[in-house]
Amino acid sequence: MSRFLVSTLLAGALPLAVAAETRTNGTLPPSLADLAAPLPLPGPRFPDDMDDQRLWPLSLQEAQQLGQANHPTLQAAGLAVESREAQLQASLSTWKPQVTLGSSSGLPALDLEVQYNPDDLYPRGELETNINVEASWLWRDPQREARIAAERHALDQVKLERQLLQRDVKLQVAEAYYQLQRADAEVELRSAAMQATQATLKISRARHGAGVAARLDVLQAQAQLRDDEALLANAKAQQTIARRRLARVLNLPQGVTPTARDANTRQGRWNATLGESLAAAFATREELQQFLSAIQEGEERAKEALAALQPTLSLFVMGSWDQASGNALSDGVPLESQLRGRISTTMGMRFTVQLNDGGSAQATARRWALEAQRQAYLLADAHNTFQQQVETAFHTLQAQEETVELRSQQVTTQEEILNLATARYGAGVSTQQEVIDRQSDLTRASADYAQAVLDYNLSLAQLHRYTGLPTQP
Numbered sequence: 001m002s003r004f005l006v007s008t009l010l011a012g013a014l015p016l017a018v019a020a021e022t023r024t025n026g027t028l029p030p031s032l033a034d035l036a037a038p039l040p041l042p043g044p045r046f047p048d049d050m051d052d053q054r055l056w057p058l059s060l061q062e063a064q065q066l067g068q069a070n071h072p073t074l075q076a077a078g079l080a081v082e083s084r085e086a087q088l089q090a091s092l093s094t095w096k097p098q099v100t101l102g103s104s105s106g107l108p109a110l111d112l113e114v115q116y117n118p119d120d121l122y123p124r125g126e127l128e129t130n131i132n133v134e135a136s137w138l139w140r141d142p143q144r145e146a147r148i149a150a151e152r153h154a155l156d157q158v159k160l161e162r163q164l165l166q167r168d169v170k171l172q173v174a175e176a177y178y179q180l181q182r183a184d185a186e187v188e189l190r191s192a193a194m195q196a197t198q199a200t201l202k203i204s205r206a207r208h209g210a211g212v213a214a215r216l217d218v219l220q221a222q223a224q225l226r227d228d229e230a231l232l233a234n235a236k237a238q239q240t241i242a243r244r245r246l247a248r249v250l251n252l253p254q255g256v257t258p259t260a261r262d263a264n265t266r267q268g269r270w271n272a273t274l275g276e277s278l279a280a281a282f283a284t285r286e287e288l289q290q291f292l293s294a295i296q297e298g299e300e301r302a303k304e305a306l307a308a309l310q311p312t313l314s315l316f317v318m319g320s321w322d323q324a325s326g327n328a329l330s331d332g333v334p335l336e337s338q339l340r341g342r343i344s345t346t347m348g349m350r351f352t353v354q355l356n357d358g359g360s361a362q363a364t365a366r367r368w369a370l371e372a373q374r375q376a377y378l379l380a381d382a383h384n385t386f387q388q389q390v391e392t393a394f395h396t397l398q399a400q401e402e403t404v405e406l407r408s409q410q411v412t413t414q415e416e417i418l419n420l421a422t423a424r425y426g427a428g429v430s431t432q433q434e435v436i437d438r439q440s441d442l443t444r445a446s447a448d449y450a451q452a453v454l455d456y457n458l459s460l461a462q463l464h465r466y467t468g469l470p471t472q473p
Contacts, residue, residue: 027069032062037070037251056252057261060177063250067173070251074169077162084155091148097137103130129323136316136350142307150300156293164286167465169249174461176246178454181264183235183242185450190232193443197225197436204432217432224436264450266404267457268471274394277467281390284468288386291379298372305364311353318346390466397459404456407449414442 028036035056058066068074138144201221207213246258272280282288322342421438424430460471 028065032066035066035070035250035252035256037072037075038253053257054255055259056256058258059261060174060267062261063173063177063246063258064170066250066252067169068166071165071169071249072251073165074162077158077165080158081155081162084151084158088148088151088155091144091151094138094141094144097135099133099135102132102134130320132318132320134316134318136314138312138314140311140313142310142312143304146300146304146307150297150304153293153297153300157290157297160286160290160293164290167286167468171461171465172249173246175458176242176249177260177262178264178457178461180239180242180246180258180260181262182450182454183239184260185264186235186447187232187239189443189446189450190228190235193439194225194228194232196439197221197228200432200435200439201225212428213432220433220436224440264453266453267460268473269401270394270397270460270463271472272467272469274391277390277394277463277469278387280467280469281386282383285386285466287382288379291375291382294375295372295379298368298375301368302365302372305361305368308357308361309354311351314350316346316348316350320344386466390463393459393463393466397456397463400452400456400459404449404452407445407452410445411442411449414438414445418442 201218204213204217204221208215208218243257243259247256250258252258270277320343322344418435418438418441421430421435425432425435463469464471
């Protein structure tokens, strides 16, 4: 499909794309400025844009910076906060005096006066002009106080939601980065295994040519090499998928593929006890604070509903200017002209109260009170859920810390076994198949160690997400 045809089919999206602008690009350091998020409504993407990918090494810290600056959900959460702030500002403006200006002009009275003398027939009309200015101040409104308090709690909830999303995005970036590190380690392991098999095949062919090895050794090495090549191809595919997954989480521009600069090692230690972790989780979890704010909002909304039956009191000052002018014409010649004007001012107080609304206020207040009770039950359930999350992550991390040490020792042991098997094979007291098997065992042990490191780092990131406590190096 030609570029002209693609651009023609997608031309309708261009005005929206041009109108949209990113909001957080300025938060990135200069070294990452080229990785700012693209427009939220991009134009057409051509095949060349998808195929031409540039590899960009990133550390975990840089990936976290990009995630906080580029993630669309965080950008939308920022707009939600600004929207709530604008709504609260509109409610606060009701405390200020309101001034209105009105004006009118027209011909409300146009008649035709006829006298008995036909020569004295003439039209007579008046032009009236009126200007009114009124300033009023709502002095007492019980609904206003409750509404402003409820909107403050609603604003607190969206702010907490943004903080919650920031933690979630940080966890998503860490998980995607660790998965990429694991994929990179798998590629390295499969590449090393293939190189070892190639060396074994070369030795087997040389020994077979010298007549000191059987044809079976060559065939076994060739079969193992084909198997290693297939595993390497699959590992590279998984590496590409992991890179694109990280690019999606970071919301990078098209044509940029991130790579992991940091090695696949443990990212720290957790020194806090279980009790300290639980205390930190209950003190810092935005979800719990959201429930509390939602309960307070429901209570204020109930007050606002009942306040509809309470009286309101406002002060006002009005001023008006009225002018009327008229002309009498006879044969196009003015015979008389009149001009009348009046200026008046009024000041006073307005008192309004709704005597009966059919029970609507009580029903609405009850609905909000029940919503507050529902949020209280949800808070209790969330408290138990968060405690279980922290306990599970804490005990899992402890087990995985021991697993990492055991897997590391296993790799060292398998390396020694492979060295002994290779020496025995060189001395002619062992078979090539034993060397191939020990090489496979070493690759498997190294893969288990890489997976153990991944699981440890993921649990560490989850525990940090649940508690907010920092990790120790």
